[in-house]
Amino acid sequence: MIYLIRFIFTAFFVMCFYSCKSQSAAEVYKNEQTVISDTAFVNLKEYSVDFVYDMKYATTDNFLKAKVYDCAECYLRLKTVKALIAANIEFIEKGYRIKLFDCYRPLAIQKRMWKIVPNPQYVADPAKGSIHNRGGAVDITLVDKNGKELDMGTPFDFFGAEAGHNYANLPKKIKNNRKFLKKIMDKHHFKALDSEWWHYNLQSALKDKVANTKWDCE
Numbered sequence: 001m002i003y004l005i006r007f008i009f010t011a012f013f014v015m016c017f018y019s020c021k022s023q024s025a026a027e028v029y030k031n032e033q034t035v036i037s038d039t040a041f042v043n044l045k046e047y048s049v050d051f052v053y054d055m056k057y058a059t060t061d062n063f064l065k066a067k068v069y070d071c072a073e074c075y076l077r078l079k080t081v082k083a084l085i086a087a088n089i090e091f092i093e094k095g096y097r098i099k100l101f102d103c104y105r106p107l108a109i110q111k112r113m114w115k116i117v118p119n120p121q122y123v124a125d126p127a128k129g130s131i132h133n134r135g136g137a138v139d140i141t142l143v144d145k146n147g148k149e150l151d152m153g154t155p156f157d158f159f160g161a162e163a164g165h166n167y168a169n170l171p172k173k174i175k176n177n178r179k180f181l182k183k184i185m186d187k188h189h190f191k192a193l194d195s196e197w198w199h200y201n202l203q204s205a206l207k208d209k210v211a212n213t214k215w216d217c218e
């Protein structure tokens with residue numbers, strides 16, 4: 001009899017332990033969902049340490065020859081971060097990783113760029129805004145295990161036909177590098193821009209609002 005009572009108590013305790021535990025895990029998940037929405041702006045480096053950064057507009061090494069960001073940070077909407085991390089995991093499995101040149105671009109920065117180069121061929125008109133202003137675009141390339149960039153045929157922000165995905169007069173190796181980048185990005189819902197091999201738009205971000213959220217520089 002005493003064994004039966006002990007068994008009932010133990011069974012009750014075990015059941016309670018697991019149900020309480022799973023309940024609290026569900027609550028935490030729910031809280032995370034309510035605290036950070038998929039469209040919130042977050043800093044990529046707080047979600048992954050596996051990216052390489054070369055934020056060109058935080059330096060003068062860009063076509064504007066002007067430093068338009070106060071500091072180099074890669075902010076994006078959370079859904080963009082999630083999709084980008086998923087793509088990077090796949091690149092890492094194959095021996096490569098993503099190197100970032102630009103991420104979310106506040107509208108005020110877009111206006112500054114437009115002021116320097118008011119040419120829609122090179123800079124999106126701030127009156128319309130770009131997907132960078134919506135937190136859904138990234139400018140990227142791939143690096144190998146030694147951090148060496150894959151040859152994509154032109155530098156980042158090269159404004160000419162050679163930078164286009166459909167430019168035929170390129171060595172096969174370069175075409176394959178571009179295709180490799182495009183194939184995996186496409187799989188993770190990023191669409192390429194025909195004229196710039198480095199630019200990718202998260203499809204679900206196309207209709208998000210243009211933003212002017214800024215980040216703190218320490």
Ligand SMILES: [Zn+2]
Binds near residue numbers: 138198
């Ligand atoms: Zn871009």
